[in-house]
Amino acid sequence: MEKINLNILNKKNSVILIIIFLMIYLPKIVFALNYYKDFKVLINDNEPKTNKTLVRLTLEAPLGTRMMEISNDDYFDGSLIEKYINTKEWELSHKKGVNTVYVRFYDSVGDILATVNNIIILTSLADKNNDGMVDSSDLELIFTNKGLNNLATIGAFNKREVFNIFDFNQMMIDWSNLSVIKTK
Known part of the structure; x- marks a missing residue:
């Protein structure tokens, strides 16, 4: 019996297949990577510390974002899905030290678009002289x-x-x- 060699993937064909793959999928990969950069949550305008548990969240999301969910833990225990807005007052957990706020963004049919987080340090010190620093x-x-x-x-x-x-x-x-x- 004679052996038939079906080696169609030589170097030339491999390069062509890689180029075709990149032409099809690279724009989608780049879009996905850039897309998730558009989701942000800032706490108190990105201040590193606060002495108050009530903070101001500034939320950024691309067009198509309709709903959001905010939580003090990454399990989103007890959190509510609500209409997306750009700013929101939020109550941190009352633990001193690093506090993380998590935000999930949803589209109009309820699919999760992205989950992002940011941190702020809750301290007992206050900016008593209102110079913008706790010093x-x-x-x-x-x-x-x-x-x-x-x-x-x-x-x-x-x-x-x-x-x-x-x-x-x-x-x-x-x-x-x-x-x-x-x-x-």
């Missing part, structure tokens, strides 16, 4: 020289005063005698 000036601390009976103030970080660099230098010189008093 040492919000702590309202006074640094004093504990070696003196009259508790002479070396420097103060509070919302009423700007910390003087000369005070800071004096603090570094007298570090071993430094005492911290919380004003509030």
Whole structure:
């Protein structure tokens, strides 16, 4: 019996098949990769930290997005599917530290288009002086020289005063005698 060689996939044919495959599927792959970049959720305009559990979500999704579902966990336990809107007030879980908000986007027939998430750190510190940062000036601390009976103030970080660099230098010189008093 004679053997018949059906080797039609030589190098030339392989290259042609790869080119045809790429022509058909590459645009779909690129579209899918770019499509999912269009779904976003920002928490408090992408601030890294907050001291409040109520936050503002800014949602972005391409045309065709009709519904959304928001959750504090990736299982979407107890969450509701609602009409898609661009902004929404949202209550974080009350745990301190990193909080994640998950959002699912749906089309008009209820198919999931994408699931995205973002994080924010929930902290007990507050921006008391409203300068846009939670920093040492919000702590309202006074640094004093504990070696003196009259508790002479070396420097103060509070919302009423700007910390003087000369005070800071004096603090570094007298570090071993430094005492911290919380004003509030």
